[in-house]
Amino acid sequence: MASLADLRKDYTLHGLLEHEVASCPFDQFAKWFSDAVNAKVTEPNAMTLATATVHGAPSARIVLLKSFDERGFTFFTSYEGRKAGELAENPRAALVFYWPDLERQIRIEGEVQKVSKLESEEYFLSRPLGSRIGAWASKQSSVMKGREELEARWHEIEKRFAETIVPLPETWGGYRLWPNSMEFWQGRPSRMHDRILYERNGTFWGFKRLGP
Numbered sequence: 527m528a529s530l531a532d533l534r535k536d537y538t539l540h541g542l543l544e545h546e547v548a549s550c551p552f553d554q555f556a557k558w559f560s561d562a563v564n565a566k567v568t569e570p571n572a573m574t575l576a577t578a579t580v581h582g583a584p585s586a587r588i589v590l591l592k593s594f595d596e597r598g599f600t601f602f603t604s605y606e607g608r609k610a611g612e613l614a615e616n617p618r619a620a621l622v623f624y625w626p627d628l629e630r631q632i633r634i635e636g637e638v639q640k641v642s643k644l645e646s647e648e649y650f651l652s653r654p655l656g657s658r659i660g661a662w663a664s665k666q667s668s669v670m671k672g673r674e675e676l677e678a679r680w681h682e683i684e685k686r687f688a689e690t691i692v693p694l695p696e697t698w699g700g701y702r703l704w705p706n707s708m709e710f711w712q713g714r715p716s717r718m719h720d721r722i723l724y725e726r727n728g729t730f731w732g733f734k735r736l737g738p
Contacts, residue, residue, distance in 0.1 A: 535713075536715055536716075537629040537712075537713025537714055537715060537719070538629075538714075538715055539628065539629050539713070540628070540629065540630075540712050540713075541712060541714060541720055542710060542712035542720035542722055543720070544722070544733075544735065547710070547722050547733065549731070550596075550731060551705070551708040551710075551724035551731055551733070552594070552595065552596050554708075554710060554724075555594065555632065555708065556594075558625075558628075558630060558632065558710065559571075559594075559623075561628060561630075562623075562625045562627075562628060562630075565625075565627055565628055567625050567627050567628065569590070570623075570625065571590050571591040571592070572588050572589075572590055572591075572623075573588065573589060573590070573591050573599075573601075573621045573622060573623050574586050574587070574588055574620075574621065574622040574624075575587060575588070575589045575601065575609065575619060575620075575621055576619060576620040576621075576622070577609050577612040577613055577616070577619050578612060578616055578618075579612055579615065579616060580615040580616045585608060585609070585612065587609065589601045589603060591621075591623075592649060592700070597702060597704065598636070598702040598703050598704040598705060599621060599634065599702065599703045599705070600641060600645075600700050600701065600702045600703075601700065601701055602646065602649055602650070602698070602699060602700045602701075603666070603698070603699075603700075603701070604661070604664065604666035604667075604697055604698050605640075605696075605697050605698060605699060606665060606666050606667070606668075606697050607666030607667040608666075608667045610666075613638050613701065617637055617638045617639065618635075618636070618637055618638065619635075619636070619638050619703055620633065620634065620635045621633070621634040621635075621703060622634075629712065629713035630710070630711065630712055630713070631710075631711040632708065632709065632710055632711070633707075633708070633709040633711070634703065634705045634707070634708050634709075635705060635706060635707045635708075636703050636704050636705035636706045636707070637703070637704050637706070638701050638702065638703045638704075639701065639702055639704070640699060640700065640701055640702075641699065641700035641701065641702050643694070643699065645700055646694060646698070646699035646700045647694045649700060650694040650698065650699075651691070651694070655692065658692040659680055659683045659684050659687070659692055660680065661695055661698045662679075662683040662687075662692065662695050663676065663679040663680040663682075663683050664676070664679075705726065706725065706726045707723060707724065707725050707726065708723075708724045709721060709722070709723045709724070709736070710722045710723075710724075714738075717738060718738055719738035720735075720738075721735065721736040721737070721738060722734075722735060722736075723735075723736050
């Protein structure tokens with residue numbers, strides 16, 4: 527087995543210079559996200575979501591980005607799980623996208639709010655049937671006796687809605703992160719990476735270079 531200290535990668539694919547970036551970070555994100563899709567990156571919308579308790583104890587997990595525009599970045603989840611509890615008491619979070627095939631990373635920090643029930647319902651009804659049943663069956667982050675309990679709940683919900691559309695649960699919906707900073711990282715040789723940080727001042731965005 528190779529030593530962890532010997533696991534290295536030299537980054538050589540791209541650069542990121544100030545004259546190349548968009549003036550708006552959402553436009554820059556859209557360009558890089560399109561690059562990731564076109565490069566057939568596995569799950570380009572997978573992102574790390576970091577939350578924290580009101581006392582600052584952090585937790586992180588992978589969730590899927592479902593939409594983005596100049597209002598922010600939207601994901602959907604249970605309103606009963608750990609991340610929902612932390613967002614309720616401390617509505618700030620961070621997102622990280624990492625696309626190793628492109629040697630790129632994006633870090634986003636900001637404030638989080640629930641989306642409207644209508645927006646949650648529209649997305650929920652677009653999901654596959656099994657995913658909608660799963661949202662009802664799962665009591666996210668709760669302790670379970672075993673896999674059998676979860677599967678029994680899934681079949682119970684499947685029977686309950688066998689003759690009708692599976693509706694949006696009251697305990698499930700979307701969140702939108704409205705960023706105050708967005709950092710674009712491009713790997714470069716010899717660890718001389720490019721880092722461009724956008725920061726928001728009211729409705730105005732400015733950017734600057736950070737040392738690697």
